[in-house]
Amino acid sequence: MCPPELPLPPGQKQRLEAHSAPGPLAGQCPQLCGGQQSCAFKGTSVTPMSSEDPEVQRGYIRLPGFWKMLTVAVCMAFLGCLQAQELQGHVSIILLGATGDLAKKYLWQGLFQLYLDEAAKGPSFSFHGAALTPTEQGQEVMAKVLESLSCPKDVAPGHCANLKDQFQRLSQYRQLNTTEDYETLSKDIEARVQREGLQEAGRIFYFSVPPFAYADIARSINSSCRPGPGAWLRVVLEKPFGHDLPSAQQLAAELGSVFQEEEMYRVDHYLGKQALAQILPFRDQNRKALEGLWNRHHVERVEIIVKETVDAKGRTSFYEEYGVIRDILQNHLTEILTLVAMELPHNVSSSQAVLQHKLQAFQALRGLRRSSAVVGQYQAYSQQVRSELHKPSSFHSRTPTFAGVLIHMDNLRWEGVPFLLMSGKALDERVGYVRVLFKNRAYCAQSEERWAGAQSRCLPQQIVFHIGHGALGSPAVLVSRNLFRPTLPSSSWKEVEGRPELRLFGLPLSDYYAYSPVREQDAYSTLISHIFHGRKDSFITTENLLASWLFWTPLLDSLAHETPRLYPGGSENGHLLDFEFSGSQLAFSLQQAEQLVPGPGAAPMPSDFQVLTATYRDSPLVAAWPEELIVKLADDIEATAANAVRRFGQFHLALSGGSSPVALFQQLATGHYSFPWAHTHLWLVDERCVPLWDPESNFQGLQTHLLQHVRVPYYNVHPMPVHLHQRLCAEEDQGAQVYAEEISALVTNGSFDLVLLGMGTDGHTASLFPQSPTGLDGEPLVVLTESPIGPHHRMSLSLPLINRARKVVVLVMGRLKREITMLVSRVGHEPKKWPISGVLPDSGQLVWYMDYEAFLG
Ligand code: BG6
Numbered sequence: 001m002c003p004p005e006l007p008l009p010p011g012q013k014q015r016l017e018a019h020s021a022p023g024p025l026a027g028q029c030p031q032l033c034g035g036q037q038s039c040a041f042k043g044t045s046v047t048p049m050s051s052e053d054p055e056v057q058r059g060y061i062r063l064p065g066f067w068k069m070l071t072v073a074v075c076m077a078f079l080g081c082l083q084a085q086e087l088q089g090h091v092s093i094i095l096l097g098a099t100g101d102l103a104k105k106y107l108w109q110g111l112f113q114l115y116l117d118e119a120a121k122g123p124s125f126s127f128h129g130a131a132l133t134p135t136e137q138g139q140e141v142m143a144k145v146l147e148s149l150s151c152p153k154d155v156a157p158g159h160c161a162n163l164k165d166q167f168q169r170l171s172q173y174r175q176l177n178t179t180e181d182y183e184t185l186s187k188d189i190e191a192r193v194q195r196e197g198l199q200e201a202g203r204i205f206y207f208s209v210p211p212f213a214y215a216d217i218a219r220s221i222n223s224s225c226r227p228g229p230g231a232w233l234r235v236v237l238e239k240p241f242g243h244d245l246p247s248a249q250q251l252a253a254e255l256g257s258v259f260q261e262e263e264m265y266r267v268d269h270y271l272g273k274q275a276l277a278q279i280l281p282f283r284d285q286n287r288k289a290l291e292g293l294w295n296r297h298h299v300e301r302v303e304i305i306v307k308e309t310v311d312a313k314g315r316t317s318f319y320e321e322y323g324v325i326r327d328i329l330q331n332h333l334t335e336i337l338t339l340v341a342m343e344l345p346h347n348v349s350s351s352q353a354v355l356q357h358k359l360q361a362f363q364a365l366r367g368l369r370r371s372s373a374v375v376g377q378y379q380a381y382s383q384q385v386r387s388e389l390h391k392p393s394s395f396h397s398r399t400p401t402f403a404g405v406l407i408h409m410d411n412l413r414w415e416g417v418p419f420l421l422m423s424g425k426a427l428d429e430r431v432g433y434v435r436v437l438f439k440n441r442a443y444c445a446q447s448e449e450r451w452a453g454a455q456s457r458c459l460p461q462q463i464v465f466h467i468g469h470g471a472l473g474s475p476a477v478l479v480s481r482n483l484f485r486p487t488l489p490s491s492s493w494k495e496v497e498g499r500p501e502l503r504l505f506g507l508p509l510s511d512y513y514a515y516s517p518v519r520e521q522d523a524y525s526t527l528i529s530h531i532f533h534g535r536k537d538s539f540i541t542t543e544n545l546l547a548s549w550l551f552w553t554p555l556l557d558s559l560a561h562e563t564p565r566l567y568p569g570g571s572e573n574g575h576l577l578d579f580e581f582s583g584s585q586l587a588f589s590l591q592q593a594e595q596l597v598p599g600p601g602a603a604p605m606p607s608d609f610q611v612l613t614a615t616y617r618d619s620p621l622v623a624a625w626p627e628e629l630i631v632k633l634a635d636d637i638e639a640t641a642a643n644a645v646r647r648f649g650q651f652h653l654a655l656s657g658g659s660s661p662v663a664l665f666q667q668l669a670t671g672h673y674s675f676p677w678a679h680t681h682l683w684l685v686d687e688r689c690v691p692l693w694d695p696e697s698n699f700q701g702l703q704t705h706l707l708q709h710v711r712v713p714y715y716n717v718h719p720m721p722v723h724l725h726q727r728l729c730a731e732e733d734q735g736a737q738v739y740a741e742e743i744s745a746l747v748t749n750g751s752f753d754l755v756l757l758g759m760g761t762d763g764h765t766a767s768l769f770p771q772s773p774t775g776l777d778g779e780p781l782v783v784l785t786e787s788p789i790g791p792h793h794r795m796s797l798s799l800p801l802i803n804r805a806r807k808v809v810v811l812v813m814g815r816l817k818r819e820i821t822m823l824v825s826r827v828g829h830e831p832k833k834w835p836i837s838g839v840l841p842d843s844g845q846l847v848w849y850m851d852y853e854a855f856l857g
Contacts, residue, residue, distance in 0.1 A: 088122050089202070091202055092202075092203045093111060094176075095127065097130075107524060107528075110522065110525040110528040113521075114528050116155060119166075125170055126171075127167070129171060138175060146168045146171060149167070181220075182225040203226075211251065222259070234264075234265055236265045237265065239267070240326065244556060268332060270331075270336065271335055272530070272538065274523075274526070275475040275476060276335075276336055276339065278465065279434070280344070282477060282486065284348040293483075302337075302418070305423070305432060305435070307423065307428075307429055307431050311426040324424060331548070338362065341414055342358050342360065364410055365407060366584075371584070374587060376403070377402065377565070379568050380569065403422070429470060436463045436464075442458050460507060461480045463477075464476070464505060476496060477514070479514075480512055491518070492519070493517060496509065496514040565588060575589065585670070617837075623856075626663070626851045630664050634671065636809070642674075650680070650681060651753050651754075652754075653682055653756070654752045654802075655702060656698070656756050656766060658698070660812070661701075661758070662701065668710070669710055675710070677710045681718060682717050683743070684720045686794055686797065688793070690791055722735055728793065736782040740780065744781070750781060752804070752806070759810055759836045761816055761819070765810070766796045767794035768785060768838075772835065775798040776832060807841070807845045812848065812851070812855075813853070815853040815854070824837060
């Protein structure tokens, strides 16, 4: 039975009549659901709703037939309540930064939408706008924002006005600054919940504040504003989530020390965009058609693009620190990439499975190199920075405002498929899309007019998730008619009508099955709803975040000192920013354009130098910028290989491990199609005493960066036997002798055609360290040694064996090598002190390859 007193705000009658979903008056939920005695309407538990409020009382008294209608309503609502148990209780939403731009532009509207969608289903709400702004001023700003909220097209205007009025009354501003303020907020929420006889379901704190404020706020919430037992806490965080891997780790650790992982919702608003939120459901609902298509055998390439016409004016203090890669690629475009590339979970509605599969996709990303990216900067940018950040007129920024990046994945599904990510400011159009272009294997023998229209196998075949804007102007999913007719949920997607002639991605719209949302919804509204419903798969977990930074940080580091190509902006960019890829390298299609303004500082440009040849320790020296150096070395190795194969029928190449040769391996793997791999034997110069599959193993590096990409016969690959009888480098297993015998058996006179060495900062080479008791002289060809840094146990070719080679090349790269390079240039033959100084082939040739950082510092 209903209690006799039931306060109702004005307009309640209309509300009761108008809200019918999901059942008749379902969710107009009196407190009966919670088994409480008082009967405040949960969907309308505004503060002014208390019976002391004269406004409310007036509204209540004036409604004719009120009690009769109410009795019916309450009883029917009770049924609805039973259907919506999980949505019961009071939810407090605290918007931190309530008067800021994001809040004004999207968040309040998103919260209003949440209220429109959910209030009728059962829960009661209170919205707390919070900021540092003093109360009166904050109230004023907030009132204006709330007044400007718009009503969705599908809600009747009168009805919406009513709901807006309720929403405004449920929303209050408060200044939140000190821990005491948070305590007071918590007490107020508790008091209200108690006063209105509700149960607290949970609290959402939306951090729309700069990240430097996160830690303090997080601590205050944790210490003073957590809800009581049985109620949940959700904190919503906005990017940037760090600047690189170390800063992201630090921020994650700070937040992780106060919040549980399940309490954190890191927003990437692109995950709320309708076309992108549709990628997984689309893949799921069209599993059958896509099963055989969504892989490297059929996909030609994937393009993930966000083009903007706006520039960074007014935001340069943020932008100057982040740039386009951190602002868009590291987060939005990478998230999209994982949605396209991840293995589809059996159950796409399981957040846990989706997040897990996403993480696996990150793990398959092949590391980026400097040559994987092109960067640009619109011409007016530096001037904007100078004026906004008060920099001197000599200041020129290196922050990229445009980037194109080529990504590959090392897994069976996607190996060899280029994923192109591109974004930029001040471009010629605003548009975003994901385009999956399929390989076209068909040849149509008849002339074009006899092709079977849109169904022709000869037309391009593609699937496009159109994020928005562009010529189409709305989100859409497009599937070429010559692929298959897709299934999309008809309740939320409808076929696009009209404009059949509009050309998109080389085809008229009529050649696609094209769908657009029945109701366009802003990304923030979608995400706020997902937060409310605890749908974690639309948010970034700590693991995924760190995986993304781990992937992007090396590229960001390698670009830190690059000068981006300048572009004029808008349509004047012409073809200046067009780029093309070859193997794993990406380059602008047009050769280096004239710089429109001088590059920053006095740093020399790569083009200022040619490959320099000189001598070092009386042997030839090749010095160049890193990329040129690697290209030159790879060319020289190929020439040596071709020569050896021509003369002896085979090529014996001994390779070192470590980081310097990685770029060389990649260069050999991707840019050398005529390399005589079938006649090449690969040997290891040294090895760490770890299993061959261990990431620390030199063989593992060789496998990852070279072997898996080239066709060296299995029996020509000679890893060092460091793991015999399930032991690592045990003396009694005689692994070193085994390797020496293998070399003697296969390599004429133990004389390798080419040995690739490096030089450590202590002057070590191979795994021959200063003062090593073995390997620097004497008989043994292969020795066990000790390294001062872990893994300590090593196996190495000896200096005498190295010096038997026909050719030895020493690759030295990076600034850290500068000091040892200087030192070794002066010392004589002192292998005990500097093993590298003992490298002097008996009758072969020694060539040094150094980059300018190592050579010139
Ligand atoms: C934001 C970036 O994340 O995304 C902005 O910080 C960018 O620089 C914006 O303009 C683009 O988002 P949307 O929704 O306008 O495509």
